Amino acid sequence: MTLDQLRYFKAVCQHDNVSLAAEALNISQPSVSNAIANLEKEFGSALFTRQRKRLVLTKEGTLLLEMTEQLLSQADNINRIMREMGSKKQILRLGVPPMIGSLALPVLFTQHFNRYPQLQVHIAEDSNSGLKRLLADNQIDMAFLPHIHSFGSEWCSVPVTELQNVCCVSKTHRLAGRSKICLADLKDEPLVLFKNSFFQTQRILEGFSHISCTPNVLLDTAQLSTVQNVVASNAVVGFMFEFLLKSTPSLVGIPLDPPMSTLVSLVWKKDRHVSESMENLIQFIKETPNGICTASQG
């Protein structure tokens, strides 16, 4: 059993076809056939049934595929990590949810990453669930994530900042003078929300369902500027993080009652090797507990 044999096997499974797999691997078809045959000889059982029209995985093949994917992923990781160390240039693959990116990234780039000229930063912007999957697959090293889905023992994290979720309206809106507001007050207001995939939206909808209200959702969007512009037009009520209002003077935020806040953490997998650049970022976050917060307010 060699890693190459397993790679070929995986490719055949993905394509359900030896010839296509060979093409994708840039090798000849008999080489792939050979590799599969050698695996079958070594293990003593068929991995595919070839009787019928198509290749179908046997019980043994299914099990091997599952274990193979794990092994190859780990092998690729070793390769990547070792090459990175060898090439001296550090790479940090960081996941950031769209909303938090606008807060955290400017601070990180001006106060942290610029201190490491040899550091190459790759930012992956994705939803929270998407980032979690990327982390699990080792496609990113760390991510900023709301500490909501309680992370199990296989995750490490350091707290970054606590963000306030506020209701926001135009300065000329009827509710603009309120010092705080509860969801029940908003049950008949037309609302603009971020899409369901944003977990803040989920919490707001849960809040409504908790008081047995069906909110009047006029629009759900993924664009912050859409929310800002529609709210500024005075027609509707929106929700966003308080810090996002700093840059839009035409809007005012009204704290929710009860308050709703989000603890954002920097998260990574426990079983992963913590590279130098990861360690540096963790240190920066730990040393500036309010750094990202205060910077946003400056």
Added chain:
Amino acid sequence: MTLDQLRYFKAVCQHDNVSLAAEALNISQPSVSNAIANLEKEFGSALFTRQRKRLVLTKEGTLLLEMTEQLLSQADNINRIMREMGSKKQILRLGVPPMIGSLALPVLFTQHFNRYPQLQVHIAEDSNSGLKRLLADNQIDMAFLPHIHSFGSEWCSVPVTELQNVCCVSKTHRLAGRSKICLADLKDEPLVLFKNSFFQTQRILEGFSHISCTPNVLLDTAQLSTVQNVVASNAVVGFMFEFLLKSTPSLVGIPLDPPMSTLVSLVWKKDRHVSESMENLIQFIKETPNGICTASQG
């Protein structure tokens, strides 16, 4: 990077010596040197410093060794599992602590394993901590373990039976008539205990320290028969599982006050593939919740 290269690298690390590693691997020394050189070329960094007296792992080498051991262990598992499936003969590697073995094994062999003639059972008898390590290293498939060290989320288990820990004395002993006894009553008695590595012993000692007593331990042994014989000689007081007294009519057990019991579970790693023979054993345990208990009493 191939699995063989990593295997050679690991061997060199283990022997701190290329020549010895080559000998252990049954290949020539230049082959090993070559493999290491190829890894270093591929990764772009030295894995050892050879300048000085001996081979010393570099930072990169240390990291690679750590990741390599994981990868090779997983690769060996794949190999073993697939070969096992291919050879049709099933193998179950079961870990059993010495005390529990005398209870569980006869039941398992007469009521369960005998139903699977093609099944080959390997029993590993070891301490609880030893078994846990064997499980972690995938050197055994499952083990019977007291459910004391609370198992984290990376472990699966099914409860097997609850065993009573009792104080035991000879039939003619002064305390033989007691219906129950507390540790404080025993603070001046000469005791015979199993070695500290037995977790029941640890619990008894904890119990004594809890009431600020230093027990008078005359003898600690790993042999059940030693405990039985010394206790039977009427000189000392011992502790054991109640079921172990069934076969020794010259001894009587006195329940502890408060009672002390041990929940024994069948445990395995969550990330492991559950083979047919493992599944069969789990089913047997589930279907006969008191089977092992009652059998011991018959």
Added chain:
DNA sequence: TTATTTTCATAGTTTTAAACTATTATAGGA
């Protein structure tokens, strides 16, 4: 210091195995 031993790297050769090309066999579809 100098000789001796240990140990790893290098050079050159052999062997093995993995890749290739060409062809055959088998099944589905026209």
Added chain:
DNA sequence: TCCTATAATAGTTTAAAACTATGAAAATAA
């Protein structure tokens, strides 16, 4: 029935991994 698609087989080439032999560097001993 023929044609096409696809995998297996045969035979050859190539590449890499093993070997033997030797050289270089450092540690050990005289």
